[in-house]
Amino acid sequence: MRTHAQPLAPSRIAPASPVPPWAQRVASATMWASLPSAVWRFAVVLGVPLGLAKSEYDEMLIPGWGYLILPLLCAGQEALAFLTLGLVRPWGEVWPRWIPFLRGRRIPVPAAVIPAALGSLACTVYGVLFVWTTLHADMKATLWGEWLMNICYLPLVAWGPLLAVVTVHYHRRRTGSGGPAALAQVRVSG
Template identity: 40%
Template sequence: MDVMRRWFRWSAYWPVWSGYAAAGGSALYGALGVFWAMGGGGFPFAPVEDDRASGSILEGSQAGAVAPVMAVVGLIGAVAALAMTRRWGRNGVRRALLGFGWGLAGLLVLIIPDFSLLAVIAFSPLLLVFAFTGVPGPQEGIGDILYWHRTNLIILFVIGVLWALTTLAYQRRTRQVCAHCGRGEATIARWTTPEAARRWGRWAVYVACAAPVPYEITRIAWYAGIPLGITDDFLRMMRETPGMLEVGLGCALASIGGAVLTQGLIRPWGEIYPRWIWFRAGRRVPPALAVVPATLVALAAIPAGFMNLRMSFDAGLGESWGLNAPGMLWIFWGAGLGLAAYAYALRRRGSCRHCRTPARVRHEEGQVRPFTTSA
């Protein structure tokens, strides 16, 4: 617990270190872009065999076309991230930096990745075991699962998250509000009050729980021998491939378990540990313990949904709609889960330890203002 507590304390200063981390990541890929443009090996989107290819939108592209763009964007990004950290720019320059930052974050987090991070999250316990016992089956090791084309997408995702944090901190600082909580002397919108967040957050939870249901039904049906959304030949192929049906069933069960945990964002046991967690029963659940994992899964689900959307258009649905169509709904799963986590954070947030803005609010003319000592 002490290690976790120190981590949370360090992560609370994200407006300070995220900009430098984003600049470092952008500079690294800018330099790699130059290297790949000059013919260097290891270009992560180069055409490879199907069993080593990723589902990225850039998969199969040529280094001569993509690497120079990576070099330019990466090196410009390093300068822009440092400028945001130093709070440079006003008016038009500020808008340009914000547009660049949010655009790059969206590209790296939502558009370029595939399902890799979502798969790593779902199978992280098994991957931890495999690191010590080896991977069963024909694979030679973890490297056959986290190969470079796939690992590169996870790294780009992390850099994209850093860019989102950098841009958010810059946007708040240049608005003269607290970079940590976004609150200040300005009025607070009514929809961010705990009462409003509880209402719309409940609907977000319902969407997040309902969107993966078609995926869960199809994978459980396949395991039971029912070719729902696929051909008989494809089901026969999965039966003959060791572990393939079991992996699908495991993903479905993990999704169902995630839906149960998502309910905690609107249930009392999501705020106070219930009796069945005997070693913490009755204690307050730290908000970050729910918000951070939910946000991470939400961000990972959306690009996985876009990947299934692209693959559906490429292959056509037809009688094999069960392969990709259920995964298209992950876009709504991620969006709903992200909004539910945000609503939970709004309800649970207390006084900001950085700007000292209190948690209590009062309504004025349809808006909400924080209580102050002079109120």
């Protein structure tokens, strides 16, 4: 007979160190940077008039697949942007309790930093190339349609660099390299 309840997972582990408000804002900005282009593509699927010629809609919406690919691209893009929040939230340091065998354990720093760094590189390349091709595309659109599309895609350029800043901060915060605490240790020991 048990006298006290056994926890399902190891006790909650305290965060490495507090996350400063600027890092939380930068992480949130990644979601805002990727949102306009996702909304624009979703509007294409819904047939919202965006100042594009019908031929442009036909090219983007390949019969059958286009109606599936564009919404999945929008959802995938926002899901990846949402993962950036894990670099400033507790669920980015400790495995959530719904993950079997890992629940409650610390997430190894490389397990978060390596994918985030690769994602930052990919987002930077994706943002620059996609925006470059969008700005230089020979599309059949009204002037306001081109402006709207460019305004929606231009924030993608910021996604990769914002993710890089949060990734570097996460690494420094979790490993203790850099920052005021590490500098204080160097001054005391030096």
